[in-house]
Amino acid sequence: MSQRAALLIGAVDHARKEWQDVGKIASKLYEYPEGSREDFLSKCRNGEFKDVYALYRSNQSNGLTGNFDDELLQALPSSLKYICHNGAGYDNIDVPACTKRGILVSSTPIAVNDATADVALFLMLGALRNINQSYQAVRQGKWRGNFQLGHDPKNKVLGILGMGGIGSAVATRAKAFGMQIQYHNRHQLPASEEEGAKYVSFEELLKTSDVLSLNLSLNASTKHIISKPQFDLMKDGIIIVNTARGPLIDEAALVDALESRKVWTAGLDVFEEEPKIHSGLLNNENVVLLPHVGTATFETQRDMELLVLDNLKSAIQKDKLITQVPEQKKERANI
Known part of the structure; x- marks a missing residue:
């Protein structure tokens, strides 16, 4: 298996040990816990995440990077093949643009x-x-x-x-x-x-x-x-x-x-x-x-984080996502 690093954008609050355990199968673990879109884009373009194969992001980390739109996708390393998203909704990810670039996306249904x-x-x-x-x-x-x-x-x-x-x-x-x-x-x-x-x-x-x-x-x-x-x-x-x-x-x-x-x-x-x-x-x-608290329980937040990490590990080890977004599944079925 070639070099397959993983990147965490934002935080993992309830499954920190499980994230660190990803280091047993990934060639390297990167973290981007805070910053701005401009800073993140700069780091991507300067090659700081050049060997990242799969990344973990969330609706909360969107505050750091902004939407995963075409501009951001173009800056991400060419090695990136999987985006593992923490959230049932993923409207801040341009899924068609990801698909066009050969990047597969997962979300967290069921857990929520x-x-x-x-x-x-x-x-x-x-x-x-x-x-x-x-x-x-x-x-x-x-x-x-x-x-x-x-x-x-x-x-x-x-x-x-x-x-x-x-x-x-x-x-x-x-x-x-x-x-x-x-x-x-x-x-x-x-x-x-x-x-x-x-x-x-x-x-x-x-x-x-x-x-x-x-x-x-x-x-x-x-x-x-x-x-x-x-x-x-x-x-x-x-x-x-x-x-x-x-x-x-x-x-x-x-x-x-x-x-x-x-x-x-x-x-x-x-x-x-x-x-x-x-x-x-x-x-x-x-x-x-209510202020958008639909999934705001300890149990659900941990379950969501674990599902993201399961997707991440599956991507690195098997080149397969567990809960891939349905738009991409349909597109593959039509090919």
Whole structure:
């Protein structure tokens, strides 16, 4: 096996020993724990990482390097063949550009499913009960404040847009509350994977759901997949939950829909320009807000780090990724 070094960008907080153990199979371990995009590009262009074969990066380390776009990919060493990403979402990596350059990319599905689905249910129940008003009032010494009755989840129709691992985990939890599950993907799941959920068109999902949960990836085709035309199709008083990516929703259109009460309440863990949040959401007491903490548990963070490292080791030893991003798998299937 030729020289195959590994590079860690950012930090490994919960599997530090396992990262160091990669040194048993890699020719060398590099680390880039802090810095800036300009500094990282400079180091790449000066050949400091010239023998790196696989690298570990994350959504958090994106703050150091910026997006893995064409400029950064061009600066990376020609030896690089694998990018092992810590995160279920990877919209800050230009996957087509990676594919064109012969670089394979992995992400961390499965590891994030349960924690993200738990937060989706937390937000959904909070939105159904319009709990934010009571949260605010009791801390302000106003007891119930501007109290309103909420809704039971039982017998409500939950529409899931994106029935992947997280969407399926949301469905499993929601069924325990007596909800009826329907979903839309680009393609219907095999019956064995639906577990009683009903497959419907995108338009029917919008028209007939009492609660809409967004659990799909962000890409050029899904940005603002929910905007004014989609809100216009929805039931009056629908509840929106988003634990996927903020730009899936046109935030200005959501604010308008909340103000008109087309959308009764919303539960949001992600935002279009996070960490900036639209003032119309911050000032609306009918919205439950969290600061993108869907995977923020000790257990899930460790599981994610271990999965990235498993991908890294597999890349170095077997020239194969365990959880390669689906876009690249599809492209290979079409060759």
